[in-house]
Amino acid sequence: MADRRIMLSEKEMIQSWYNVAADLPKPLAPPLNPGTGEPLTPDALKPIFPMSLIMQEVSTERWIDIPDPIKEVLLSWRPTPLVRAFNLEKALGTPARIYYKNESLSPPGSHKPNTAVAQAYYNKQEGIKRITTETGAGQWGSALAFACNKFDIECMVYMVRVSFEQKPMRKSLMHVWNAEVLPSPTDQTNCGRAFRERFPNTTGSLGMAISEAVEDAATHDDTNYSLGSVLNHVLLHQTVIGLEAKKQFELAGDYPDILIGCAGGGSNFSGFTFPFVPDKLKGKEIRIIATEPEACPTLTKGPFRYDFGDTGKMTPLLKMYTLGHIFVPPGIHAGGLRYHGMAPMVSHLKDLGIIEAMALHQIECFEAGILFAQTEGTIPAPETNHAIRAVVIEALKCKETGEEKCIAFNFSGHGHLDLSAYDKYYEKDLEDYEYPEEKIREALKEVPEIG
Amino acid sequence: MADRRIMLSEKEMIQSWYNVAADLPKPLAPPLNPGTGEPLTPDALKPIFPMSLIMQEVSTERWIDIPDPIKEVLLSWRPTPLVRAFNLEKALGTPARIYYKNESLSPPGSHKPNTAVAQAYYNKQEGIKRITTETGAGQWGSALAFACNKFDIECMVYMVRVSFEQKPMRKSLMHVWNAEVLPSPTDQTNCGRAFRERFPNTTGSLGMAISEAVEDAATHDDTNYSLGSVLNHVLLHQTVIGLEAKKQFELAGDYPDILIGCAGGGSNFSGFTFPFVPDKLKGKEIRIIATEPEACPTLTKGPFRYDFGDTGKMTPLLKMYTLGHIFVPPGIHAGGLRYHGMAPMVSHLKDLGIIEAMALHQIECFEAGILFAQTEGTIPAPETNHAIRAVVIEALKCKETGEEKCIAFNFSGHGHLDLSAYDKYYEKDLEDYEYPEEKIREALKEVPEIG
Numbered sequence: 001m002a003d004r005r006i007m008l009s010e011k012e013m014i015q016s017w018y019n020v021a022a023d024l025p026k027p028l029a030p031p032l033n034p035g036t037g038e039p040l041t042p043d044a045l046k047p048i049f050p051m052s053l054i055m056q057e058v059s060t061e062r063w064i065d066i067p068d069p070i071k072e073v074l075l076s077w078r079p080t081p082l083v084r085a086f087n088l089e090k091a092l093g094t095p096a097r098i099y100y101k102n103e104s105l106s107p108p109g110s111h112k113p114n115t116a117v118a119q120a121y122y123n124k125q126e127g128i129k130r131i132t133t134e135t136g137a138g139q140w141g142s143a144l145a146f147a148c149n150k151f152d153i154e155c156m157v158y159m160v161r162v163s164f165e166q167k168p169m170r171k172s173l174m175h176v177w178n179a180e181v182l183p184s185p186t187d188q189t190n191c192g193r194a195f196r197e198r199f200p201n202t203t204g205s206l207g208m209a210i211s212e213a214v215e216d217a218a219t220h221d222d223t224n225y226s227l228g229s230v231l232n233h234v235l236l237h238q239t240v241i242g243l244e245a246k247k248q249f250e251l252a253g254d255y256p257d258i259l260i261g262c263a264g265g266g267s268n269f270s271g272f273t274f275p276f277v278p279d280k281l282k283g284k285e286i287r288i289i290a291t292e293p294e295a296c297p298t299l300t301k302g303p304f305r306y307d308f309g310d311t312g313k314m315t316p317l318l319k320m321y322t323l324g325h326i327f328v329p330p331g332i333h334a335g336g337l338r339y340h341g342m343a344p345m346v347s348h349l350k351d352l353g354i355i356e357a358m359a360l361h362q363i364e365c366f367e368a369g370i371l372f373a374q375t376e377g378t379i380p381a382p383e384t385n386h387a388i389r390a391v392v393i394e395a396l397k398c399k400e401t402g403e404e405k406c407i408a409f410n411f412s413g414h415g416h417l418d419l420s421a422y423d424k425y426y427e428k429d430l431e432d433y434e435y436p437e438e439k440i441r442e443a444l445k446e447v448p449e450i451g
Numbered sequence: 452m453a454d455r456r457i458m459l460s461e462k463e464m465i466q467s468w469y470n471v472a473a474d475l476p477k478p479l480a481p482p483l484n485p486g487t488g489e490p491l492t493p494d495a496l497k498p499i500f501p502m503s504l505i506m507q508e509v510s511t512e513r514w515i516d517i518p519d520p521i522k523e524v525l526l527s528w529r530p531t532p533l534v535r536a537f538n539l540e541k542a543l544g545t546p547a548r549i550y551y552k553n554e555s556l557s558p559p560g561s562h563k564p565n566t567a568v569a570q571a572y573y574n575k576q577e578g579i580k581r582i583t584t585e586t587g588a589g590q591w592g593s594a595l596a597f598a599c600n601k602f603d604i605e606c607m608v609y610m611v612r613v614s615f616e617q618k619p620m621r622k623s624l625m626h627v628w629n630a631e632v633l634p635s636p637t638d639q640t641n642c643g644r645a646f647r648e649r650f651p652n653t654t655g656s657l658g659m660a661i662s663e664a665v666e667d668a669a670t671h672d673d674t675n676y677s678l679g680s681v682l683n684h685v686l687l688h689q690t691v692i693g694l695e696a697k698k699q700f701e702l703a704g705d706y707p708d709i710l711i712g713c714a715g716g717g718s719n720f721s722g723f724t725f726p727f728v729p730d731k732l733k734g735k736e737i738r739i740i741a742t743e744p745e746a747c748p749t750l751t752k753g754p755f756r757y758d759f760g761d762t763g764k765m766t767p768l769l770k771m772y773t774l775g776h777i778f779v780p781p782g783i784h785a786g787g788l789r790y791h792g793m794a795p796m797v798s799h800l801k802d803l804g805i806i807e808a809m810a811l812h813q814i815e816c817f818e819a820g821i822l823f824a825q826t827e828g829t830i831p832a833p834e835t836n837h838a839i840r841a842v843v844i845e846a847l848k849c850k851e852t853g854e855e856k857c858i859a860f861n862f863s864g865h866g867h868l869d870l871s872a873y874d875k876y877y878e879k880d881l882e883d884y885e886y887p888e889e890k891i892r893e894a895l896k897e898v899p900e901i902g
Contacts, residue, residue: 003460004461004527007458075455076827087527105556106828107828107830149825168871169871172874173870176821176824176825176830176870176873373558373627374628376527377528379624416620419868420620422626423626
């Protein structure tokens with residue numbers, strides 16, 4: 001029997017990120033200035049991002065070299081294994097071959113540090129001493145804390161208050177890497193104080209936390225802001241995942257028929273699948289599936305329009321599938337998938353028919369995650385369960401038809417710090433939310449009439 | 452620069468366990484029947500252990516083959532990497548070379564499943580349908596739950612009540628692998644009911660939980676009991692760690708001058724270091740150091756005597772370093788190191804001068820663990836911090852003397868489910884306990900006058 005794990009040596013580490021913008025059949029719609037409706041100039045982002053990242057954001061170069069100090073840090077856990085899920089295949093009785101790329105092996109436990117390390121490095125290069133960000137469940141905040149600690153940058157995390165209280169372990173993880181973590185809204189920013197006055201007992205929200213982190217960065221000279229998904233440069237940094245996977249499939253003498261990733265803002269999905277897009281454009285038959293919650297069905301039910309990236313309307317307008325920037329999704333446990341929009345690049349590829357989307361209920365996803373933990377071993381993050389459920393669906397289809405398809409997915413993170421969600425599953429305290437049609441219709445009314 | 456991680460392929464998986472009993476300069480003192488004071492016959496253990504494990508317990512064969520179904524499960528995460536800690540070396544400014552064997556990569560997150568899988572397999576072979584055990588902090592309970600789930604055996608875990616309440620995530624992990632977990636003392640066993648009557652508001656203890664698990668196994672026909680450390684067969688199963696490490700050092704063209712492992716019952720320490728003992732006996736200069744808490748200094752301060760393995764005096768008498776079976780250590784966070792005794796084999800090697808011991812305070816250990824997390828990435832378990840602290844001490848000695856020693860330690864587990872202990876460190880809510888001299892003197896009065 002072949003090895004379960006297909007490994008690459010450190011010498012086979014990826015040297016350049018892949019930029020899918022170079023291969024698009026039709027260019028991406030630019031971000032717009034909400035005031036003028038005109039395309040945003042790179043300069044407009046300078047108060048909060050380093051110039052090198054802004055240039056990556058708009059680049060159409062196919063390959064962008066990874067600087068050595070970034071590779072040096074990534075080598076702490078990369079290359080990650082591509083694993084053949086023999087035990088899962090056996091449990092499903094499927095003729096399909098199932099593989100997963102194990103991104104849970106990074107110190108913070110997810111794919112997030114692939115971009116956090118790059119962003120910390122470029123900020124450091126441009127003399128930045130402090131980086132702010134927001135975090136919901138805390139995977140992104142802990143990844144940025146880890147990365148900033150590597151490059152000796154202060155890290156300030158505005159953590160949604162309800163998560164700050166419910167997920168104390170994520171906060172502890174950030175402390176170990178020297179980040180400061182405050183429950184948002186705080187009394188440290190103008191908008192934070194305004195939120196507190198207007199909503200005295202608020203649990204906080206990602207929208208409020210973004211506003212605080214952006215205000216903090218914009219009002220301090222040596223401070224920048226960092227985002228963990230959605231933007232082009234973030235997706236670019238994640239392509240190490242798919243580039244490694246392509247090498248590993250070559251070593252295994254196999255090639256995927258179906259690629260699957262869960263998508264909240266879109267970064268782990270993009271990082272895993274974009275490097276395969278050129279093959280598809282050249283005629284290779286690959287299905288590329290982004291999975292999302294039924295409770296927040298951006299790609300499957302939202303319109304493709306210009307909208308704000310945050311609730312507070314502080315960001316530029318982005319052309320994307322959106323449920324409306326004021327839409328607040330129901331409280332599913334996959335906190336990383338509770339976002340009203342989707343990366344413009346993912347949205348564009350969906351619009352072009354290059355990728356497809358599938359919406360899933362959380363209980364079926366937890367069932368799939370538990371099957372994974374009982375066969376392959378590691379407890380998946382609730383977000384990752386959305387990828388695994390789609391794998392199970394496709395593998396069972398193969399069982400029916402007898403097709404020996406090759407199905408690969410991105411194991412975006414472990415669930416060691418999400419075990420309370422599994423408790424709720426066992427206590428039958430999880431509910432499936434219907435598509436929140438009325439709420440979305442209301443939210444879409446506030447999407448600007450542009451583009 | 453050399454690769455950080457020295458990997459073995461799955462084909463290089465270890466095929467036989469190494470039994471140090473074959474190489475002892477002087478044989479191990481046998482366990483005694485507490486009633487008669489005579490050596491225990493293997494038959495006496497039959498009500499609670501399968502015969503194959505009892506035979507391993509008393510074997511003096513040097514190599515014992517690992518059955519294929521066990522190897523098949525171990526391959527889910529083995530061979531584990533041997534990692535060169537370049538970043539830690541740099542932070543310490545030491546000329547020493549530091550390596551660690553990463554045992555945190557197993558699904559339950561520690562070395563414990565190396566024996567749990569073997570024990571579940573042998574019990575299954577002998578028709579056992581259900582296994583009971585006790586657990587303190589929960590690393591052993593979750594490893595046995597994982598292993599029993601693999602072989603379709605029911606798993607019943609008696610978890611010390613205070614941990615059951617303070618560490619709900621460990622309990623959740625056990626649930627995902629289908630184990631039943633009860634806070635001990637329960638009302639399900641005679642001794643549990645007796646404990647509850649005598650100590651109405653007790654937090655429970657490992658001693659009580661062992662009594663419950665043993666009674667449950669002894670009073671049910673198809674049920675056996677399983678122990679996660681101390682016994683010879685448990686230590687045997689852990690030798691895959693050191694055997695892999697030896698191969699990896701050969702690949703790296705290096706060899707350790709100092710080997711370090713933390714020791715509670717002694718299993719991770721033994722598994723990592725015993726395979727190097729024959730080299731030492733042949734004249735190789737290796738220091739082998741077991742580290743333990745100052746608050747529970749079994750090897751450094753206890754006498755080498757026959758004593759009971761549990762507080763309730765249900766076990767045979769074992770010749771070991773002991774602080775007395777009624778000694779209850781202070782509440783340090785390294786729950787896995789809070790044991791009054793030590794594996795007889797580890798004790799024997801200490802008595803023979805083959806290994807040495809070092810006692811450490813918990814705050815210095817947390818400091819070392821945080822340094823590790825900030826340099827190498829992964830958050831260590833509080834137990835593992837006791838190994839890391841000793842590594843730091845030895846590496847700093849090398850800095851002083853300029854010696855380029857090779858120091859290797861066993862990274863026995865990650866601390867993802869122990870982050871609340873790190874919180875306490877940052878909140879300055881951890882205390883160092885003095886050597887509890889008076890309490891130990893009292894406890895030693897109850898050690899039987901045998902041997």
